[in-house]
Amino acid sequence: IGIGFCTEEVLLARLPGWDSHSYGYHGDDGHAFAGSGTGRPYGPPFTSGDVVGALYNKADRSITYYKNGESLGVAFRDIHETSPLYPCVGLRTRGEEVVANFG
Template sequence: MDEKNNKCIPIIPSYLKFSPAYNYINSNKIKLPTKLNANDSSDMLKVSEDGLKLVYVGDLRFTFVGSIRANYHVPPEVGLFYYEINVIDKGTRGIIGLGFCEPNIRLGGMPGWDYRSYGYHGDDGQKFASSGKGSSYGPTFTTGDTIGVGINFYNNTMFFTKNGIHLGTAFTDVDSNVLYPVIGMRSLRECVVVNFGQKSFMFDIDQYAQKVINEISDNEQKKTST
């Protein structure tokens, strides 16, 4: 907060300096996800006051899914967006997922289970896109791991990372323009802390963003030279 002018100064992750919409982000004309939204959450989950720590507190007798969205969707104008979660506790079953989804998606399903929802799950390492049936993608993840997810609006793809390592493209032809970061859980004591850029990421997203911009520039030069 800028106390002198009594207005909020947006948190801008360093990789967004490459964004074509940087000036709009810097002037706060474009809103970015900065925390989890307690008002857009399943009752199975408890969110910290700062909106960055999430715990599964569901019924002891059952394991209902609980999901939560961030406070803002990701505006496609930014070109690229990325966030990470640190798994503090995998809980009893380690059923934790993250990704992106549209605002009308039910909060009783894991990321990726519903139409225009995309997710990567820690218990089986599978990816899910608009379906409850997953497919092989990456390794499982558990307590102590840092998992990230990025969406590339330049080519409409999505990828995930584990402990700073890029796991490859997970989804192509991502066609929604109103996608919110989403996290899902399904067993007791599961706990994660989310990072939207409040601190350094484990994955070198700055280098990745620079690579994406360079590839776009190279492709444009090739088109003009032919």
Template sequence: MRPVLKEHTWESWEWDTEGKSPDACLSSCRQSVYFHISPLLESQGTAGVRGTRGFTHGEHYWEIEFLEPLYGNSVMVGVGTLNACLHTGGQFINLIGMDHESWGLSYKGFLWHNGKSRKYTEPFYDKNTVIGVLLDRTAGTLTFYRNGENLGLAFSELDQVGSALYPMVSSTAPETELQLGMRTSRLSSLQENCIHTITHCLGRFEHTHLLPLPTALCCQIRTYSIRS
């Protein structure tokens, strides 16, 4: 079963119009992404896109539905920093996990990080497969789910990563279509919940110095705003 985050909040992040490959197109609501949909119907390389929210604290869970049967060299889900590669023209590779900036799961069942892979699960080819991603920045772990089934721990020590981690997807195959589903989070302390709420209400981190709060707390809010 999919994880149930106690005292969770619903999140509303989307795919980033600025953080994507030119070979990735987004729906008007930015919930769906379409890869390699040129009239020639052929891929020119590997394309990726990241979400609009990066995570530095707490637990975050989201689901991605594959609206078409999977094929080709690589279709992936995972997480990465702002420095993670989003496009490789002419190269058909496992983009998420090609270096130390990202961590990914290929539809062929392999985990990738820093250019190395290992077997994790059976391949998933079927249309409407739903892959859940559970990122726990406090524990430093990343776990994947397939159609509600826990596939086990995929990566650990992500609490050692000093940068925010963003949801990512990528594909080498023409007309790959992926859609965002459930997105929830649970922050690990009352302070983190307060900072999270203040950040979303504030809008712009430049205004943190105007808050009637201790300087140290204002600095934490500013740091959270920049990373998120």
């Protein structure tokens, strides 16, 4: 599962962060991805029962993730997208489920 932000131009068949104009934190390895299939170590992996939050701070152009209420720190800085960013979630394995809360 990948959780992140993307513009409306991304391919929906790929995890957040793999395509340009997308940013993602992936549960299988805890890596952060920004427009590339190659990620970098960022936080711990996440799995069933974990609560993962994502914050896009438009004022300082950064993205921060949270796992079970604890900040993992800023994952991405200096985001310069010309199109709006939207929350996005990607699933790759049959049977994966997510519950989203945008409040």
